Amino acid sequence: MNSLPIIDISPLYGDAPSAWQSVASQIDQACRQWGFFYIKGHPISPARITDVLGHAQRFFTLPVEEKLKIDITQTRHHRGYGAVATEQLDPAKPSDLKETFDMGLHLPADHPDVLAHKPLRGPNRHPDLVGWEPLMEQHYRDMQALAQTLLRAMTLALGIERDFFDTRFNEPVSVLRLIHYPPRHTASSAEQQGAGAHTDYGCITLLYQDAAGGLQVRNVNGQWIDAPPIDGTFVVNLGDMMARWSNDRYLSTPHRVISPLGVDRYSMPFFAEPHPDTLIQCLPGCQDDAHPPKYPTTTCAEFLLSRFADTYAYRREQQAV
């Protein structure tokens, strides 16, 4: 249990339907043992990654007043820039040493959910940088498609209808996040972590990380294992909604980021989360007399909002008014 599995998902893009079964069973095993794995053979090109990363670096080097023009704490629908220490993933540690940009599905002002002031629904808030908006909107769509391909493979392992997730990811609340971890300067400053230990909230997360390193995953024996950058891969992990859906057959595993000494780190997680009204309840194949449902039924939006309130002080303040 010292290194994460690497799964080649290129057969999911070929013509042989039987290849799906083999990829699905590798994913199934990784989800049960780790809740974490790498994928290679995915369709997101290296040129795209370089382009998005270059834009992220350009954005994060802007003066903070410029970035705060799209301050996430001034929104109710979770879009825009989060300055250093906006988020505290581990309540036992200081706030995280990272800055972020979050975007979701762009919904215009006249969309029924926006008119009804539904939480997490609304327009994206992009910085005013040439080429930014079309690139990020395209990347969001491509990451969503990749997530849904993986989820379709997972339906084979979970024994549910092939389109189970597709129907639930209509107008999803998935988030594409860009993160900059400023360098840590002394070994003792490890106390303030880049990202404190946490589990993800959603369904699955696809993470690109640059070459700096620092991501760690807690294995089933409670040891922290490095998840080093591997060229051409994404790190995939399951979030709490998938653990709930699968009655903990699939693991939502704690992880954290220790910022490397003296170097900046950039990463880009894509959090795949379904339509806000989706019921998160134990799947039929994941329960029996010996394994009754462990979690009460909730909805995607209700669950996400309660987790956001745990990690963001500004959201607790918003909910109090």
Ligand SMILES: O=C(O)CCC(=O)C(=O)O
């Ligand atoms: O930046 C990373 O490598 C991981 C970030 C993370 O775990 C998160 O944002 O949920």
Ligand SMILES: [Fe+2]
């Ligand atoms: Fe995470």
